[in-house]
Amino acid sequence: MKQEHIDQIEAAASAIRERVEAGKATHVYFVACGGSQASMMPAQYMFDRELAIPSAIYTSNEFNYATPKAFDASSIVVTISHSGTTPETVAAAQKATDAGALSIAFSNAVDSPLWKAASYPIHYDHGEGAEEADKSGSVELRAWFEFLKSLDGEHAERWAKASSAVDALPELKAKAQDLYRDDCVRFASRTKRSKLIYTMGSGASYGEMYALAICWLMEMQWVNSNCIHSGEYFHGPFEITDFDVPFIISVGNGATKHLDERALAFAKQYSQELLVLDENAFSYEGVPQDVQEYFAPELLSAAIRVFVEAHAHDSGHSLSVRRYMWQLEY
């Protein structure tokens, strides 16, 4: 990872540490929209599991308009917008800054409105020529571990090790893609004319499956979708399962693995159109065992990318075509 990104993460982590020492770090709020929000869902899950201080995640305008009562100058607010221009996310970062809260933001666009609204902006690379190690997946994951190191000083060594292990991510992502390439390509071909594909997951990986549903499928392929939480599947949604209803199901490698396995066992019996992405099959070489659950969503996202690109090819529907987004005012 470039020193620039490391320095920006460290500046934010130091600011968190100072607040912890001053007793002014009482709540963490993750605030963003769509795929950006989804990319922080694993962090919210991780913080919820690892920290006694509360963390919560909001779509930006819900945070802006229905602001939680506990939000104040002792809050830490983390925002993301790729372009740095998403108005409601910029407003949330500004709201945090104005309240005297710690306002940290991730963006691909230096000097964007979001960059200026936050006190601690962090840049990630994107697009052609960008190294995997400098893209949002690696930059965010390293930041979460560095933030945890600041918030959970008791286990500083654990989080430092996790942070270093992020260097292994690019290679592990490539391996995850190789592992599932054939399955993804076959499933993309079989579902190229499907008007609907459900996704399912839980725990640290719910966010990736949510992003698959709302960004990759609904937004970029115009395929109807819904990300079902595997813990909710048997409490209503499973009744739509049938032999010809396609599902993409992730099986977690962490605390909620049982939920996914139970849902998968059922879906396997009643649907003939499944793509199963099992996080237990990924390589985690170089990653400490006790944080592999937190690396898994990134490996899952790498495998999903293979499916999505194959689906776009086979359906003839480019990932870059939009009928509304960027086309008109809304």
Place this chain on the structure above:
Amino acid sequence: MKQEHIDQIEAAASAIRERVEAGKATHVYFVACGGSQASMMPAQYMFDRELAIPSAIYTSNEFNYATPKAFDASSIVVTISHSGTTPETVAAAQKATDAGALSIAFSNAVDSPLWKAASYPIHYDHGEGAEEADKSGSVELRAWFEFLKSLDGEHAERWAKASSAVDALPELKAKAQDLYRDDCVRFASRTKRSKLIYTMGSGASYGEMYALAICWLMEMQWVNSNCIHSGEYFHGPFEITDFDVPFIISVGNGATKHLDERALAFAKQYSQELLVLDENAFSYEGVPQDVQEYFAPELLSAAIRVFVEAHAHDSGHSLSVRRYMWQLEY
């Protein structure tokens, strides 16, 4: 409301008050599955807006398997299971009891496993002959206000007034149904052969729209669905909007009204198949202005019920038929 229900709510509220006085009420966890979880989403929203202490909501097995770090003897855990037998919800209530947390449960079944697992069980009526005032909607809403009275002593009078106003709910629900009967019946007829109907909402009413998607449509009508948060609509999902894609959209009367109105304005332009349920059109007679937002989800649910029954009739698909639930082990 029957004295039995009032007494059970008061017992739980007293227990909360004692814990507050002892400094042992630091977190509130709402834990349940499917429609039961959905019925507590308005409460989580309300607590988040009104209390400085954190509250969070989980599907039961996520709480059981990926238990939040902050959960301890000072937590308040509220569970619901209609039958009182949902295994993961019973386990959550028992987990709370075992940890010395305050374990409160709602159920239609006295002496059910959930009833026994919790320390403060609260009964609600259901089915033929049950009065609206004693059903889950009224019993839960009154409980939320009484719990807030215990947790937010500073505004005890406000919450006492809100609690009393719950008596008006049955009449207001009947009026909400009358108001939207024609719209619901027409939309049900137009969508009786639709294989997919999206729902959308936000804020206090997101839970109702979520329940409409996963319980009423997916489970009971085998209609594909997805509840889109109106704050997320423009960040991916809106690309699936088209002239023949049906949406049921709620417009809130509270803090997140703007989100819903913005989503509705767009959907109106590009879809010809909308059912709009505007909470600002409901009567709130007898309800203090500052808590009308919290009554709105119940009125919304009453209107939804009209649509659902008309849809079941017109599609010929009984609300009580299931292919998996209750039919086999899973």
